[in-house]
Amino acid sequence: MKILENYSLKNHNTLAVDCYCDQFAEIKSLSDLEALPKDIKITEMLIMGCGSNILFTENLSRFVVQFKPRKHITIVDNLVVAWAGTPWNDLVNWAVNKNLGGIENLALIPGLVGAAPFQNIGAYGTELQDSLVWVEVYNWQTGLYHRLSNEECLFSYRHSIFKYHDQPWIISRIGLDLRNDKPVNISYQPLQEKFAGQSKNPSFKKVAQAVTEIRQSKLPDPYKIPNAGSFFKNPVIDSQVAQRIQRRHKDLPIFETKHCEGQKTSAAWLLEQCGFKGHREGDAGFYDKHALILVNHGNASGQDLLKMTKMAKRAVKIKFGIVLEEEVRVL
């Protein structure tokens, strides 16, 4: 394993922010993991997949390890086991081509398998936690592997135990329960529209294709327009807050979800009401077709982008009394 010093991460994050780290190493296999120095403190390490959920705001005094994309998927004891470096969408395609269901609604989410449990990725009414059985972690300080069950991962909406950052853990593999008899979930409005007048039970592959088409029509390709997907989480609000806002804004979107208590509203809608859809200052801005997506139009620095997100947060707090929480990890 080669360790590079003073390395630029500009080509390693989808917001294309230029930032340097003290040391950088690429992980291709378990033996690379096991070769990592054991004396690195938790605060001095950063583990990365494709950098599609990170905003760098300053140079990092850290040892950055990044998984090199490499597909490795097997079936063991009826579970689908994927290596952390497997591109997430390759896993979805692999599964639907084998008529195995459970993650088809998560098609086209950028990034690698190892990052998926970190924020319990979710889309179109499905979350990773619905199919995940275990997560294997490598403890770089002890050199031991450990398996966490679904319950031990403490999953909730875009959250997991891995966000606490108080363990020297690198996610190395995940085990998923994907089966051909799982029910498809096309309850989300855009999917219902896609399948209107068609079979009520489309194949997993058809659902993944529909999700892919919807996403391609709505979201900017991060490799053409640098972005990190939804910048903020959809806020969970109680019914009193919802009623207070609805007195002045009857069209406030409200959706119930099985994945969290309370009602969720749309962060994109809140930002749009505050005028952030398409808003741009220099090279930092929000996408003109989707207010929740922070974009780098060229050479925005991490600080430019951070300033834009702080402005947006402040505006939503003042207008609606709701505090938006970042979905993207800000470093």
Ligand SMILES: Cc1cc2nc3c(=O)[nH]c(=O)nc-3n(C[C@H](O)[C@H](O)[C@H](O)COP(=O)(O)OP(=O)(O)OC[C@H]3O[C@@H](n4cnc5c(N)ncnc54)[C@H](O)[C@@H]3O)c2cc1C
């Ligand atoms: C256009 C676009 C659309 C998106 N849509 C969605 C969506 O619909 N739903 C959704 O949930 N997300 C979405 N995202 C966010 C992002 O794709 C996911 O969070 C993805 O899982 C990040 O993968 P990554 O490999 O890029 O991780 P990175 O951004 O590199 O890392 C994300 C976090 O995971 C940690 N991490 C990464 N790998 C490991 C590992 N092996 N062990 C321990 N920790 C690790 C990192 O330290 C970091 O904190 C979107 C992003 C973009 C750009």
